[in-house]
Amino acid sequence: MRRIYLDNNATTPIHPDVAESIRPFLNGLFGNPSSTHFAGRDVKGPYDAARAAIAAMIGATTDALVITSCGSEANNHAIKGIAYAARSKGHIITSTVEHPAVLNVCRYLETQGFPVTYLPVDGLGLVDPDDVRDAIRKDTILVSIMYANNETGTVMPIRQIVEAAHEKGVPVHSDMVQALGKIAVDLKGLGVDLASFSGHKVYAPKGVGALYVREGIALDNLIHGGHQEEGRRAGTENVIGIIAFGKACELAGAHAEEHTARLEALRSRLLDGILDRIDDVRLNGHPTQRVPNTLNLSFEFVESESLLFSLDRKGIAVSAGSACSSGSNEPSHVLLAMGIPGPLCQSALRFSLGWGNTEEEIDYVLEVLPGAVGRLREMSPFYRK
Ligand SMILES: *Cc1c(COP(=O)(O)O)cnc(C)c1O
Secondary structure (H helix, E strand, O other): OOEEEEEOOOOOOOOHHHHHHHHHHHOOOOOOOOOOOOHHHHHHHHHHHHHHHHHHHHOOOOOHHEEEOOOHHHHHHHHHHHHHOOOOOEEEEEEEEHHHHHHHHHHHHHHHHEEEEEEEOOOOOOOOHHHHHHHHHOOEEEEOOOOEHHHHHHEEEEEHHHHHHHHHHOOOEEEEOOOOOOOOOOHHHHOOEEEEEEHHOOOOOOOOOOEOOOOOOOOOOOOOOOHHHOOOOOOOHHHHHHHHHHHHHHHHHHHHHHHHHHHHHHHHHHHHHHHHOOOOEEEOOOOEOOOOEEEEEEEEOOOOHHHHHHHHOOOEEEOOOOOOOOOOOOOOHHHHHHHOHHHHHHHHEEEEEOOOOOHHHHHHHHHHHHHHHHHHOOOOOOOOO
């Protein structure tokens, strides 16, 4: 059976060039980069080069990077690190549409006595920078708002949010896991103070991420131990993960325009094809202010879990809401926060495209989807057409 993978926001396949780049480190180059002998020196150079490639991709200097085990760790490090470095239990501002790796950190900190404000979004999924301005209190220590949403692809007005927060001297963290490799991430231009990234969302393996920390930001450590990462994150370096992440950033940087154009064309082909063939379909998220690979659609009168299952049987992998909440049958917290009615949230499917997808694959999806939707609608007591 054919296998068509349209769930790249959950994780991406490892790019062949990335796989090639780590081969020497699986076969012989095994040293600890902190060792000063030959085995350590053999990996220290490539390790530093890979860190530099990640830094270059986000417009940062290498000393502003802390390599982590994943995007979730980067978010935890940023938010808990700021919270615990503050002298008193300061106030945190975030949004209702964040990834669980931000939302649940904030919920945890609430149990530890830190007050948190969860800002609403509009119908397209945007936080209003004026709401950030209004929510800031005397004791506010951090604003954490994501750059691109993983479920809808909507891109937040981060520069304006940073302006609003900086007016009152409050630092800003942004979960940029879904932005990297999809839209330009220029940390200097955006002005954020902390930003999180993940390797496996950009064609590197799982188990590596990065946190950007602007110089002068006081942050407590999350993992205490050795002096790796300039004393900011203990644990022997994940050499293979970082070599791979560095290569992935290099590829993403070198092919940025080409990939954006390609993904946009494929997504338009998919969207236009679906709208041509299927009635009662609704686009969730911002129609223009969004990353090029993500398409979130509600198929009215269809249960998204059932549709996901039908497509899977035809070899097509998509997602209902986010990977983190799938299987639970709970409506997406992101779509609910956008004011989308419950039944439409439960009809939502996310298609997230990647570098490897082809026009021919999209056409196969367009062949299969109308029948799958039609069959499920026929079984729905609410569908009358
Ligand atoms: C995937 C994802 C994360 C978590 O990254 P991991 O490396 O899987 O821990 C965080 N935020 C967003 C927006 C994501 O899409």
